[in-house]
Amino acid sequence: MAIESAPYGIQYDLPSVCYFEVYKDGTVNQIDNSRRAISDQIESSLYQAYFRALRRECDIYFSFADSNGNVFLYKADDLDALADSIGIVRPSDHVHNIRWSYSKEDPGKGRYAWLDIEFLCGCELSSLNKRVMVKQLKEMFGWEVILSSINSIPSSKRTIQVERKSIKE
Numbered sequence: 001m002a003i004e005s006a007p008y009g010i011q012y013d014l015p016s017v018c019y020f021e022v023y024k025d026g027t028v029n030q031i032d033n034s035r036r037a038i039s040d041q042i043e044s045s046l047y048q049a050y051f052r053a054l055r056r057e058c059d060i061y062f063s064f065a066d067s068n069g070n071v072f073l074y075k076a077d078d079l080d081a082l083a084d085s086i087g088i089v090r091p092s093d094h095v096h097n098i099r100w101s102y103s104k105e106d107p108g109k110g111r112y113a114w115l116d117i118e119f120l121c122g123c124e125l126s127s128l129n130k131r132v133m134v135k136q137l138k139e140m141f142g143w144e145v146i147l148s149s150i151n152s153i154p155s156s157k158r159t160i161q162v163e164r165k166s167i168k169e
Contacts, residue, residue: 003073096121102116103159115167
């Protein structure tokens with residue numbers, strides 16, 4: 001059976017994805033895909049495997065089952081897409097040029113605010129890169145963005161939900 005490269009636009013951070021790495025000597029290790037571990041404070045197994053794959057020490061593969069029970073196996077060839085999806089900020093990432101304002105949907109009070117943002121640098125935000133973009137927005141503005149407010153459609157303009165107390169005027 002030939003193993004295909006991951007299809008364009010695959011969501012690497014789905015909870016049903018099972019990762020493993022294959023070393024040059026044929027050794028296979030399962031990779032922990034814990035959501036809690038993928039953060040600024042704790043380096044997850046997937047985070048560490050990403051850097052081993054960059055150094056060409058191993059290749060990363062993943063499998064998942066669809067709603068019909070069909071199992072798919074792919075090689076994670078696009079390591080940049082994998083990094084974006086799981087929230088690994090790379091040194092080559094640029095500083096985003098963003099225009100933002102409170103959305104007309106924002107009630108003006110409450111724990112969460114709705115912001116209209118536009119990436120003037122040509123970048124897009126979607127479920128494929130939301131974890132890395134959320135980290136970058138936190139670094140740039142201090143915003144605590146709610147991940148679930150970001151849908152799958154890539155767009156340079158969108159409305160996101162942010163913890164109101166994290167917004168500095």
